[in-house]
Amino acid sequence: MKPSPIPSALLSSFTLLVCVYLVMPTLAVAPLSITRTDFVVFPPQGFSLRWYEELFISDAWRSAMKNSFITASLTTLLATPIGTLVALGMARLRGSLLQPVNVIVLLPIIVPSIVIAVAMYGLLARANLIGTIPGLVVAHTVLALPFVVINVAAIMRKVDHRIEQAARSLGATPLKAFRLVVLPQLMPGVAAGALFAFLISFDDIVIALFISGVGAVTLPVQMWSGIRFELSPVVAAASTVLLAISCLLMILLRWVRSR
Known part of the structure; x- marks a missing residue:
């Protein structure tokens, strides 16, 4: 006797409705960015791209976008090889050491971001790195490292180590065995980890608020300031650009995993 398709259809419909409910507030930002008014209003009144023009012409917004791209790129270049080496080391651990090391590596995911931000602020302040891009890169590398380790470790479970032997x-x-035999098999996990590291750094707001100061303001921090002091449609334009970048990177991540 075949199971009835009705429960499965109901579950799928309910899941789809929940997803739409969660996504709709995010997608509503896009119409807000094309309004002709000088303030955020929904539904948008008229059609204008002047807020996108303001986003790319304004020195403050352009500097914030540049800082975000530089920080995220450097974080990716730093977190990806370190996370890959950590995953390789963890794969060779045995016995009672594995669990404590695993917990330590995953702490940046477990601990709230505000706690990490306070801890990193105290450390970077003593090194005079507050308000600098290197300080942001160090803090974001700590935040992104577990995501690289998780992606590489997931691929390592499928690798046949007898090939290396x-x-x-x-x-x-x-x-040479690592470079020619092991690394090519790990590349899907390495690439996925790199994309996650870029996204984590590019989207971070909590740690950036503590570390960026006035000399290394990132795009999320600039958006936060825009929401606090002036609710301008240029914030909606920046949010739309940020959403588009995140979606493109997630599509790229899916393509990498399928390959």
Whole structure:
């Protein structure tokens, strides 16, 4: 006897409605960015792209976008190799050490961001890195590292380590066996981890509020300031651009995983 398709259809419909409910407030930002009025109003009155023009012409907004891209790119370049090496090391751990190390690596996900921000502020202040891009990169690397480790570790579980042993038995050095045999198999996880690291850094607001100061304001911090002091449609335009970048990177992540 075949199971009735009605419960499955009801569950799918309910899931779809919940997803639409969660996504709609985010998508509503896009219409707000094309209004002709000088304030945020829904539904938008008229059609104008002047707020996008303001976004890309204003020195403050352009500087914030540049800082975000530089910080996210440097964070990706730093977090990806470190996270990959940590995942490789964890894969070789055995016994009672594995669980404590796993917890330590995942702490930036477990601990609230505000706690990490306060801790990083005290550390970076002593190093005179508050209000600098290097300070942001260090803080965001700590935040993004677990996501790289998780993605690389997930791929490592599928890797047949006998291939590396075969390469070693044929005369390959440990470095050459890793570069020619292991790393190509890990590349989907490495690429996914790199994309996650970029997104985590680019979208972060909590840690950036503590670390950026006035010398390294990122796009989320600039948006926060715009919401606090002037609710201008240019904030909606920046939100739409940020949403588009995040969606494109997630599509790229899905394509990488499918490959």
